[in-house]
Amino acid sequence: MGQNIGTCVTAMISSVGANKNAKRAAMVHLSFNVIGTAVWLTFFCLVKAIWSPALLNEGASLFGIAVAHSVFNVLCTILMLPLSGFLERLVNRLVPDAKQPEIQSELDERLLATPPIALERCHEVAADMAQTAVSALKISVSCLQGDVPELAVSVREKEEKTDYYEDILGTYLVKLSEKQISASDSAEAAKLLKIIGDFERISDHAVNLLESAEEMREKGLEFTEAAASELNVITSAVKEILDLSLAAFLSDDLEAASMVEPLEQVIDQLKEQMRTRHILRMQQGACSIEAGFIWSDLLTSLERTSDHCSNIAGCVIDMAHHSMNLHESLRSVRNDSEDFQRNFRTYAEKYHFGA
Template sequence: ILGVIAGAVLTAVLQSSSASVGILQALTSTGAVTYSAAVPIIMGQNIGTTVTALISSAGANKNAKRTAFVHLYFNLIGTIIFLCGFYGLNALIGFSFFADTANTFGIAIVHTVFNVVTTAILLPFNRVLEKLAILTVPDSPADQKQENTLLDDRLLTTPSVAVGRAMLTGSDMAEICRTALLQAMSTTRVWNDAIADEVLRKEDAVDHYEDVLGTYLVKLSAKHLSVDDNRTVNTLLHTIGDFERVSDHAVNLIKTAEEIRDKSIKFSDEALGDLSVLEAAVQDIVNRTVDAFQKGDTYAAKKIEPLEQVVDGLVREVKSRHIARLQAGACTIEYGFVLDDLLTNYERIADHCSNIAVAMIEVAADKFDTHEYLNTVKHGDDVKFERRYEKYRGRYTFPPEAYSEPAENPAEN
């Protein structure tokens, strides 16, 4: 025990296990250090080296503190297991080298064996280490929101690293928006209380992301940035608001789903078929937008606007087909109100996806005139745009209805 304490204190003061091991190796040249004394000192050195991480975590977020404690518990538990096994085996079989004078090579071997054995033993119990760290640094409602970000003001001194973390945070925010939206769309068919609550929690998280990330980006923009980093910051500044609005529309879908549940509104098979086509297109455009954003893929972003035009055309067609069914007595006015809410949200979600894609394209080109870009691709005889539009339009088509009016050709609008 005294050997462990001595090794831990010395290493904690030096904040370097390599230095303390070097000192121990130097002492072996005097012939006064035996393996029976060296082994517990080496164990203590592994515990003492965790002090550096613990000091570094001071003032950092909870995950940083928990990481430092995982390091501490790893070495602490490993020391207890290793010493129990070492002295237990020595009592049973008696190690021939136990009372021998240690040498530098032997010290290195013991240090290596300890780390390899401890890793092998504790690797299957990584969740236990995680739980111990969480118990040591528990969550609290007051600061729980602060833990969902990778951002740290101390990183601002290294702008390139800070920009990378900001992009990771933006990607996390986009992923939360995508998941929330897909979950919300599922509740319009089958209501689920747990999913609805999860969507609301995700919307709160996205709001927090937008606030924290926006503030961080403003600070970053004041730093000296490379051309690529400056483009990344500008892209994030122009897109996080649209992602936040997508999460808002996810909440709107939850409210509409609640109305469907409370009023026991039943969709006709034809209406469900129409919505399925539209929802597939909306899911497609959201998935494409998030993937393009996370990868920084401007080529993929150019495929968003043609799909957005298809979604607009599908919305108009769904309305026309509903009116035809209403006139034929196959649908109710009450369903029409709910349908209008769904269509409004789906159309606006596609609009925000378009905004995100255009922002990526324009920032990459070192300009930002969204109206000029949209006018060019829509009315400038862009062959690629037309080809992509026709491809997506052919992919999302409605089944024919006997009583429906001929659908207006979206390509003429």
């Protein structure tokens, strides 16, 4: 009986630093053997007190130990099978759900012993983080067009999840950088640290957009038809730049990365034109000053989102050219006059305001 409990030590040690489900599996193993031992040891002592057969006074043989071990486990299985629900509730209480959202590709501290594998796992988690942040921003844009209460919960949950991603990834990457890793892996880890910061800020801007939409709803404010039309144009451009930067990061797509900077410049121009147009509307009395403050906040969040997309694309270009000079990479994209200007004109024609 003691040997059965002792076999749980290996599982318990292996679960240290593992995810929640691994810890629960080890706890099921331990609970099964401890409960089984307690029940059958009590039964054994009672039987021995009432009737003590000569067999119990004989020395243990190898065959006898094997038989006793097998019989014990069969009896434990028969005992615990009807109590599987109780065992599940017990383990869930002993290993409760974490306060933070469960992450499928949880980072495992033991992988730090093999840096290339640990870095690959970081990529998987960062990819999930990127998709979550982009999704949050797109949902918040939908909030500007209505359905605020229905979508607000989703945006905030995704922002909290993205914050958690940045926290565990940042900590893990710092630990990884302290290991003996190659120069290329070190540069890749540095790139990831930069990029996860940008994706986290994108999710923050998603909440900022949501709060602006909520403020509009609470105060009963509405933009003019012209302002709403302009907002649709710039939000469409922001959605596209999000898709481009996400594709560039997930697939190391240099073509997508090179398209980000021209579109970011177009978004900057759209923002300035929208500020000017809105000032004219306020001067004409078509829009209130209070709505003007919210308008300014919206434009700032959208423009800064495009800036973070530009940073992400710049990091992808950096790594392709084995450089870590982000500003130099962005400058080289702009200075590539033929491609840049052609892409800039394409986006300027695609995203513009009517007369």
